[in-house]
Amino acid sequence: MNLPAQCVAMLWVSLTLVAPSIHAGTITVTADGVAKAPLVTVELSFSVAGEDTMALDAFKSFKAAKTRGLKAIQSLEIEGLAVHPAGLEFGPVAQNANVMMMAGGGMPDSATKLSIRETLRVTVPMFGLSGEEAMTLLGEVTDTAIESGMKPAGGEPRNPEMLFITLMAGGQPDDMATPFATTKSGDQQALRRAAHAAALKAARQMATGLAELSGTSIGSVDSIEVEVSGKFELVGESQVSCRAKLKVVFTTE
Numbered sequence: 001m002n003l004p005a006q007c008v009a010m011l012w013v014s015l016t017l018v019a020p021s022i023h024a025g026t027i028t029v030t031a032d033g034v035a036k037a038p039l040v041t042v043e044l045s046f047s048v049a050g051e052d053t054m055a056l057d058a059f060k061s062f063k064a065a066k067t068r069g070l071k072a073i074q075s076l077e078i079e080g081l082a083v084h085p086a087g088l089e090f091g092p093v094a095q096n097a098n099v100m101m102m103a104g105g106g107m108p109d110s111a112t113k114l115s116i117r118e119t120l121r122v123t124v125p126m127f128g129l130s131g132e133e134a135m136t137l138l139g140e141v142t143d144t145a146i147e148s149g150m151k152p153a154g155g156e157p158r159n160p161e162m163l164f165i166t167l168m169a170g171g172q173p174d175d176m177a178t179p180f181a182t183t184k185s186g187d188q189q190a191l192r193r194a195a196h197a198a199a200l201k202a203a204r205q206m207a208t209g210l211a212e213l214s215g216t217s218i219g220s221v222d223s224i225e226v227e228v229s230g231k232f233e234l235v236g237e238s239q240v241s242c243r244a245k246l247k248v249v250f251t252t253e
Contacts (some may be wrong), residue, residue, distance in 0.1 A: 025251060025252055026222055026249050026250065026251055026252060027207045027210055027211055027214075027218060027249070027250045027252055028247065028248070028249045028250075029203045029206045029207050029210070029247075029248055029250075030203070030227070030245065030246070030247045030248075031199050031200075031202035031203040031206055031245070031246060031248070032199055032202065032228075032243060032244070032245050033194075033195045033196060033197065033198030033199025033200070033201070033202055033243070033244045033245075033246070034195060034198060034241055034242065034243050034244075035191050035192075035194035035195040035198055035241070035242050036235060036239050036240065036241045036242075037187075037191050037239065037240055037242075038127060038239060038240075039126045039127070039134070039183055039184075039234070039239055039240050040125070040126060040127045040184055040240075041123050041124060041125055041126055041127075041183075041184045042123075042124050042126055042134075042138060042181055042182070042183055042184070043121050043122070043123050043124075043181070043182040043183075043184060044121070044122045044124060044138070044141060044142065044145075044152075044180065044181055045086065045119055045120070045121055045122075045152070045153035045180055045181075045182075046069070046119070046120050046122060046145050046150040046151060046152060046153055047117055047118065047119050047120070047150065047151050047152075047153040048062070048065045048066045048069050048117070048118055048120060048149070048150050048151075049062060049065065049115055049116065049117040049118075049151075050062025050063065050064070050065055050115070050116050051093055051113045051114065051115045051116075052113060052114060053112070053113055053114065054114070055114050058113075058114045058115060058116050059116055061116075062116040062117075062118070065149050065150075066118065066120075068148050068149060069120070069145060069148040069149060069150045070083060071148075072144050072145065072147065072148035073122060073141065073144060073145060073148070075144075076140065076141065076144060078124065078125070078137070078141070079125070080123075080125035081122065081123065081124055081125065081141070082122075082123045083120055083121070083122050083123075084120070084121045084123070085118060085119070085120060085121075086118075086119040086120065086121045087118065087119045088116070088117070088118045089115070089116070089117045089118070090114070090115070090116050090117075091114070091115065092112050092113065092114060092115070093112070093113040093114070093115045119153050120150070120153075122141060122145065124137060124138060124141055138181075152180045153180060183232065183233075183234045183240050184232075184240065188230075188232065188242070191230075191232075191240070191242045192229065192230035192242050192244065194242070195230055195242040195243060195244035196226075196230075196244045196246065198244070199244045199245060199246040200221075200224070200246060200248065203246055203248040203250075204218070204248075204250070207248070207250045211250075211252055214252075216252040216253065217252065217253050218250040218251070218252060218253070219250065219251035219252060219253045220250070220251055221248060221249070221250060221251075222249040222250060222251050223248075223249045224246055224247070224248050224249075225246070225247040225248075226244070226245075226246060226247075227245040227246065227247055228243060228244055228245035229244065230242050230243070230244055231243045231244075
């Protein structure tokens with residue numbers, strides 16, 4: 001799949017030179033490349049759950065909550081909107097007291113409930129909408145989901161006990177979190193490749209200038225180290241950008 005024409009036209013490059021080095025036979029530069037494309041979809045993450053002291057009752061509660069949420073979202077009748085399951089969890093409801101006990105103090109709550117929780121990804125089409133139209137549509141979908149009983153799934157770890165275990169093991173809490181909203185262009189791989197190409201072009205331009213100042217010329221690429229493979233961000237309200245960062249070593253002649 002090719003990138004939309006708008007993406008190619010809007011491609012731009014930013015240069016960053018970090019600790020350039022010129023050694024006998026090589027020049028090393030680090031450069032950024034950024035590619036932009038129209039925003040095509042936004043993926044929103046919601047969770048739906050059912051809880052009870054009995055497993056079958058928890059499942060019935062979960063099933064009713066999920067059915068209610070899906071009907072509410074589908075009632076919006078948005079063309080191209082889709083809902084995809086993204087993981088099911090089953091187990092005891094986490095208690096803050098358990099975290100306290102694991103940390104060396106406090107007692108867990110003896111009234112244990114079972115929980116069935118599922119994350120649902122709602123893909124909302126954005127292509128062709130103005131910034132104001134896109135934000136209005138996202139607000140409508142989010143409000144409808146919340147009013148039906150769903151909860152935004154991003155922003156914090158789902159299980160406090162697992163967060164404690166992760167921290168004690170030297171992990172990062174962000175590993176346990178799911179972003180609520182993810183922006184996507186039509187072809188993210190193509191956009192990432194365009195950002196890589198822009199970064200390599202920028203690196204070559206910088207190396208060429210340094211080589212001329214030192215009285216030499218650059219030859220072929222000796223090695224490439226990818227420092228940032230492709231970081232996607234929302235630009236304004238209707239575009240997605242992808243940033244790549246490459247450390248490139250050129251031979252000199």
